[in-house]
Amino acid sequence: MSIKQKLSRLSVGVAAAAVLSGSMISSNVMAAEKIRWQVPLAFPSHLVGLTTPVKHLSESLKAISDGDVQLRYYEPGELVPPFEIMDSVSEGKYPAGYTWVGYDQGTIPALPLYSGAPFNMEPPAYLAWYYEGEGKALLEEIYDERNIHPMLCSIIGPEGAGWFAKPIEGLDDFDGLKIRFAGIGGKVLEKLGASVTMIPGGELYQSLERGTIDATEFSQPAIDKMLGLDQIIKNYIMPGWHQTLTTSHLLVNKDVWNELEPQSRALIEMGCESATLKGFAQSEFAQPTALRDYESEGVNAQTLPEPVLRELEKATNEVLDEIAAEDEMFRRVLTSQREFMEHHSIWHSKGYLPRDFYQYD
Incomplete structure (x- = not known):
């Protein structure tokens, strides 16, 4: 074998060893974490x-x-x-x-x-x-x-807007209710006269059963069903205005x-x-299956009338502005969200089919 051939083989070997060594080092770095x-x-x-x-x-x-x-x-x-x-x-x-x-x-x-x-x-x-x-x-x-x-x-x-003993026909129906309601939506209902409390999801069934609360929201239809909320109350209010x-x-x-x-x-x-x-x-x-099951079990899935939703929106904006006036970071995040919603609305309103086009019944 010529010197040139030997050097060429040596170069290949060194290169291969370097690649192997590099991959081993890389592997060891990952394995060390x-x-x-x-x-x-x-x-x-x-x-x-x-x-x-x-x-x-x-x-x-x-x-x-x-x-x-x-x-x-x-x-x-x-x-x-x-x-x-x-x-x-x-x-x-x-x-x-x-x-x-x-x-x-x-x-x-x-x-x-x-x-x-x-x-x-x-x-x-x-x-x-x-x-x-x-x-x-x-x-x-x-x-x-x-x-x-x-x-x-x-x-x-x-989410769903909650489980109520009676259907909601107007904002006055929230007045005096003892209700579990989360987030800013809870502050809105407090403004409307409800007594709002925060209870973890795992305790809701017992709280409703014992009468500790009159009404509650937690999450989406399929999740609420997992918690058995439909076994106690049959009036399910939608849509989830309080958590989109x-x-x-x-x-x-x-x-x-x-x-x-x-x-x-x-x-x-x-x-x-x-x-x-x-x-x-x-x-x-999961959600459509849960709603179909509710229908077959006699749950009244009520959709809030638009005038009620408009009034809730008005009360919501008042609450949001009140919190924003008191907390700078809240104001910054809210301003950012509102500006993006306005910016995004031209796409949302023109780019997507109206919801009426999604009726398959």
Whole structure:
């Protein structure tokens, strides 16, 4: 063999060794990032679209990382009560939590604008505002002083407006009601004379059964059915004027987040984006079946008359403006949302078929 041939073979060998070494180093870097997080949940893990995305997230991250990234989630109350998840993550008691951020509106008034606000955007527009507009950056700014990195990890469509002993014919019907109602919608009903309380979803059945509350809202038809709310009350009010969408977020302790390798952070971010899409599909698939079941079981699914909705919208805007006058961050987020809704309306109104075209009966 000539010297030239020997050098050529040697060069190939060195190159191959370098590639092999590089791939081994890359593999070792990935393998060295072992993530084992305990993640408390605000809602039971079987609620379709609301918490089922966390199962998709957990399974996907484990599979794509070959077991390096494992998120073990715990049912409400197993680690901490639902209302204490944010503080537990902020203080580093747990690395992450999966929750409805509206539970913390007493501490951070702007959060209900992210978890689901009255007469707000529908999911497609919200996702555009969140990912491509100012939404994500503003939410990260909100949580920064709490030492938390937030990630949108679930979105579903409008809720039902609640379960009531009697049909709602006008705003006077809310006066004097003892009702479980979440978010800004609860403040609107307080303005209309209702006595509003906040109760975790797992306690609603017993509260209705014992008469602790007269009425309640929780989530979408399929989720409310899972909680058995239709077994106690037969008047179901729609549409969900108070929450045109509902989100859940993965909150991660920022010290924990910052210590992760960039590829691990990217993996978890993409996992939440995937979970958001998966949960929305699951939710939209489940709702018509639940409504059909309600019909066959004698549940009266009432649609609120438009004049009542207009009055609720008026009361809602008054409440929103009152909160905005008291809290700067709330005002910034609300202004951003309103400006985007106005901007998006030309597409929403002209680009999509009117809803009447979607009647298939």
